[in-house]
Amino acid sequence: MSEITDFDSLRREMAENGERPEGPARNARAEQLLTEAERLGIPLAVIEALGHQLKVYNYSSEKDKMFVPFARLLRMWDERPEDFDAYEVHSLHWVFKWMSSGMLDQPHVPLASIEKWLGEMEHRYRLAGHSERAVRGAEFSVAAHLGDIPRAERAYAAWLAADRDSMADCHACELHEQGWWQERQGHDAKALELWAPVLEGQFTCAHEPHAVLASSLVPLLRLGRTDEARAHHLRGFRLVRGMESMRGAYADHVEFCALTGNEARALELLAERPAYFTDTGQPRSRLDFLSVVTLLMERLDAVGLGERQVPGPAGRSWTARELAAHARAEALALAARFDERNSTSYVSERARARMAQSPLVERLPLGVRTARRVSAPAVPAQAPAPVAAPDLPALLAKARRMSDTLRPNAMDAWAEVSRAAAGVELDARDRAEIADHEAMDRGPEGAALFERAAELYSEAGDPGEALAARTRAAYARALAGLVDEALAAVEEPYDQVLALYAEEATGVRQTASVLMGRARIVMRRVLDADPADGGEGGGAAGASVLAEAEAAVRELLALVGGYAGDDVRIAARAAEARAMLAELAVRRGDLETAVELFGRATAAFVEAGLPWFAVEYEARLAGLAHHLGDISGAERALRAALEHGGAHLEAVGRAQLHLQLGEVLGGRGLSVEAAEHALEAAHWADEAGESRTLGAWARQQLGGFLLRQGRFAEAAEVLESALPDLNAETHGDGAVVQTQWWLGDCLSELGEHRAAAERRLQAAEIARHWPEQHDHATLAHLAAESLGAAGQPADADRAYARAGELWRSLGNVHGLVRSLRARAWLALRAEDGADAARASMADAVRECEAALGAAGADEEARQRLVAELGHTHRQFGDLLARSAAEDADDEAIRAALEDALAQVTEAVAVFASLGDDALDSRTGAELAAGWLESDLGRPDRATAHARAVLAAYDGADDEDETAQERRAEAGQMLQVMEEQRNAG
Numbered sequence: 001m002s003e004i005t006d007f008d009s010l011r012r013e014m015a016e017n018g019e020r021p022e023g024p025a026r027n028a029r030a031e032q033l034l035t036e037a038e039r040l041g042i043p044l045a046v047i048e049a050l051g052h053q054l055k056v057y058n059y060s061s062e063k064d065k066m067f068v069p070f071a072r073l074l075r076m077w078d079e080r081p082e083d084f085d086a087y088e089v090h091s092l093h094w095v096f097k098w099m100s101s102g103m104l105d106q107p108h109v110p111l112a113s114i115e116k117w118l119g120e121m122e123h124r125y126r127l128a129g130h131s132e133r134a135v136r137g138a139e140f141s142v143a144a145h146l147g148d149i150p151r152a153e154r155a156y157a158a159w160l161a162a163d164r165d166s167m168a169d170c171h172a173c174e175l176h177e178q179g180w181w182q183e184r185q186g187h188d189a190k191a192l193e194l195w196a197p198v199l200e201g202q203f204t205c206a207h208e209p210h211a212v213l214a215s216s217l218v219p220l221l222r223l224g225r226t227d228e229a230r231a232h233h234l235r236g237f238r239l240v241r242g243m244e245s246m247r248g249a250y251a252d253h254v255e256f257c258a259l260t261g262n263e264a265r266a267l268e269l270l271a272e273r274p275a276y277f278t279d280t281g282q283p284r285s286r287l288d289f290l291s292v293v294t295l296l297m298e299r300l301d302a303v304g305l306g307e308r309q310v311p312g313p314a315g316r317s318w319t320a321r322e323l324a325a326h327a328r329a330e331a332l333a334l335a336a337r338f339d340e341r342n343s344t345s346y347v348s349e350r351a352r353a354r355m356a357q358s359p360l361v362e363r364l365p366l367g368v369r370t371a372r373r374v375s376a377p378a379v380p381a382q383a384p385a386p387v388a389a390p391d392l393p394a395l396l397a398k399a400r401r402m403s404d405t406l407r408p409n410a411m412d413a414w415a416e417v418s419r420a421a422a423g424v425e426l427d428a429r430d431r432a433e434i435a436d437h438e439a440m441d442r443g444p445e446g447a448a449l450f451e452r453a454a455e456l457y458s459e460a461g462d463p464g465e466a467l468a469a470r471t472r473a474a475y476a477r478a479l480a481g482l483v484d485e486a487l488a489a490v491e492e493p494y495d496q497v498l499a500l501y502a503e504e505a506t507g508v509r510q511t512a513s514v515l516m517g518r519a520r521i522v523m524r525r526v527l528d529a530d531p532a533d534g535g536e537g538g539g540a541a542g543a544s545v546l547a548e549a550e551a552a553v554r555e556l557l558a559l560v561g562g563y564a565g566d567d568v569r570i571a572a573r574a575a576e577a578r579a580m581l582a583e584l585a586v587r588r589g590d591l592e593t594a595v596e597l598f599g600r601a602t603a604a605f606v607e608a609g610l611p612w613f614a615v616e617y618e619a620r621l622a623g624l625a626h627h628l629g630d631i632s633g634a635e636r637a638l639r640a641a642l643e644h645g646g647a648h649l650e651a652v653g654r655a656q657l658h659l660q661l662g663e664v665l666g667g668r669g670l671s672v673e674a675a676e677h678a679l680e681a682a683h684w685a686d687e688a689g690e691s692r693t694l695g696a697w698a699r700q701q702l703g704g705f706l707l708r709q710g711r712f713a714e715a716a717e718v719l720e721s722a723l724p725d726l727n728a729e730t731h732g733d734g735a736v737v738q739t740q741w742w743l744g745d746c747l748s749e750l751g752e753h754r755a756a757a758e759r760r761l762q763a764a765e766i767a768r769h770w771p772e773q774h775d776h777a778t779l780a781h782l783a784a785e786s787l788g789a790a791g792q793p794a795d796a797d798r799a800y801a802r803a804g805e806l807w808r809s810l811g812n813v814h815g816l817v818r819s820l821r822a823r824a825w826l827a828l829r830a831e832d833g834a835d836a837a838r839a840s841m842a843d844a845v846r847e848c849e850a851a852l853g854a855a856g857a858d859e860e861a862r863q864r865l866v867a868e869l870g871h872t873h874r875q876f877g878d879l880l881a882r883s884a885a886e887d888a889d890d891e892a893i894r895a896a897l898e899d900a901l902a903q904v905t906e907a908v909a910v911f912a913s914l915g916d917d918a919l920d921s922r923t924g925a926e927l928a929a930g931w932l933e934s935d936l937g938r939p940d941r942a943t944a945h946a947r948a949v950l951a952a953y954d955g956a957d958d959e960d961e962t963a964q965e966r967r968a969e970a971g972q973m974l975q976v977m978e979e980q981r982n983a984g
Helices: 007-018 024-040 043-058 067-079 086-094 096-105 111-128 133-146 149-161 171-184 188-199 210-215 217-222 226-240 247-258 263-272 283-302 320-342 346-355 392-404 410-420 428-445 447-459 463-479 483-502 508-528 540-560 568-588 591-607 611-627 631-648 651-667 671-687 694-708 712-725 733-749 753-767 774-789 793-810 813-829 834-854 859-885 890-912 915-935 939-952 961-983
Strands: none
Touching: 007 024, 007 043, 024 043, 043 067, 043 086, 043 096, 067 086, 067 096, 086 096, 086 111, 096 111, 096 133, 096 283, 111 133, 133 149, 133 171, 133 320, 149 171, 171 188, 171 210, 188 210, 188 217, 210 217, 210 226, 210 247, 217 226, 217 247, 226 247, 226 712, 247 263, 247 283, 263 283, 283 320, 283 346, 320 346, 392 410, 392 428, 410 428, 428 447, 428 463, 447 463, 463 483, 463 508, 483 508, 508 540, 508 568, 540 568, 568 591, 568 611, 591 611, 591 631, 611 631, 611 651, 631 651, 651 671, 651 694, 671 694, 694 712, 694 733, 712 733, 733 753, 733 774, 753 774, 774 793, 774 813, 793 813, 813 834, 813 859, 834 859, 859 890, 859 915, 890 915, 915 939, 915 961, 939 961
């Protein structure tokens, strides 16, 4: 902190303090500055220090401290109004409104005092000649707080009817308040209509659109506009996160999470702001916050999570049930104080209604990483209530029916049969089927149980099914890695089933089952082998394995391929056989055939009424189509997989398909739909417990798609959420760099230049170690831009210098020249930096000219270099003109302007050599030259430049905005030159 020795140093310190984050530290500094102002003995210094103190109190959790400095200011005004300058007179009247809302915030301030204050405000505004708009707005706030609807409606109408003047709140704040009233009256659509100009950025201020974004969340949910609500949450929470004074808006975001199945995120938000539980300077916002905490905690208790540990007031640990009771009691006690002051029950009624809300959306994915959805803990084991004995024959019939039709939940049905059959005497056939399906559920560990099932099928007189069970036992061994043992084990069942089938002693289903098992085992040899051994042109061993597998599959297909019955099991065998042939085609390198065969297989599954079996192969088909450049085919296959999988897809599979489809759509430039699928992928990855792996990928992609749409705040939230989970080992350092890069772009667009520089420098540090250095150079250059925009010129210059070295090493003249130009502009901003600026820009010109001299026969590359030279001359001229404006010596100014004109004239000539391709650049330089000629007192030459521009756009399309702008500026120049001549 600088020493305060005079009024100017005091003002600098107040300005610097005003830029600090809201909170007690800023408030304490304002109090120190008032003491320093009093030491100066200058009344206006004290007035300004009091106004500064009042402002920082208003935008903090200590809003109740505003009244003392304001009372002192008002007394000073009444005693010596001549001590106030025009700005402070305006400021004094402006903060009358803050006093009105501040009194409403404090339940200990009597209602009579608030009403008296309204009268005082009206009187003083009238004396100062101000409109009554602000007064009626303040009266509306009082009436709305009291729940006096008729008075509020009258004041609302009078507020809108009164003229806007310098005392009216900004458009953004007024629209927020008007929309809030419409929403409070049940008119959600009308509220959003009023808020639209704020949400779209037409009207903004220090706290808008922050507050409007928060207020819009629940109305959007009620209207079913969930995508907008999600976007407003991501965008709006980013704005209020660091603003201590916006507890009410923060509460709106917690409420949104509680009402959309995002209770886990709501808890994370509470943990970020522990002081919000106890800060007492803004009682109304504390009431809002505690009401929402009650809503969230009672919601958790209702779903069986009352004993869950949750963030709460410091000093002890809290369960959800305990915090619910505490927050409800605190909120209702606070509401009662307002109601006692107001002589109504309105505030308590509103608080209770807010606490009692029901979820508006069961689950709204947000895209950002959070804990898995909260769920009730397992219910402790209790003695089961007496129930009727299960109907075992009915359960068996159901399980057989589901198995015969290959329903997805058939295994669950057999598990239910197994439980019901415990201790029950069953015949061999029933026991065989139960053992068979239990073995299937065990996967690679089911071989022994399959063998037992085979014995029971034999005992039941079904040799075909016994052989099928023995084949399944062999395949289980293959799955366990014992492929050679499995092949040996399957040969006897294979020979025997073919003999039985020839004798018509078993049917197609059992025979197909054995042939399928054998084919699957042989395919394991293919899948487990090194792809190079079986690929196109592979060795003899590889070719032999492929041939053996294909023979086994085609034998199966010969049996079932022409089957025309209604046994879906046989139809499924035929479809799977075609999928096997497709996989073999992949191994041979015949991808076109593979695509055709996978397509036939998936169509066969769907035709058989088994679409869920098609999903695996549709995903495979999508990958092959994408590899072959058939993007539309890949998209069709992925959409089909999602459709056919439906509710049967596991969470991780659903996440993978959505992510693949998002990537395909993003590659086609369809970023809006791509973002929707990336969002779904992130949600399902979280549900699958894959947040740190697959979920991180999905969030990274989602952030990129949002960035492409210009949704920078949402993209930044998502990318910041993804970044902690991305790492070089799992995702590759390229993904980390890309995420930092995108995040830097977002932060730059949001005006968060220091943070953007940090992200870009972190990405550059990783890329520094890559063999190819173009990304490193680009990131260093971007970091320099951010450092310059953040007001760190020395750091920016060093970063530009590093980028320039990298561009030079890469032979990239364009990057080198641009880094030199940027350094020139940075130098010009420094004290005594004009010479360094000119030298850097001159270096840029020389680099362009040298590159042109060494350019080869590539005409397109030469044209780009010529254009770069033209832009460099143009910027050199602008820089010289700017430096002339800062010189106090008339002769030096004229010399600098002549030098600037020479550079701009050279730019005109260079752009002219490029013809119509550089028309807009040439005319821009022509106009710059014209204004320089005007500054040098040569109106005739300036007029010639203006007429050249008009001639260049003769006959230009009226929709050409650049042409219209250039014409308008040329016309303005001609008018100014005519006035100069007349004056001369």
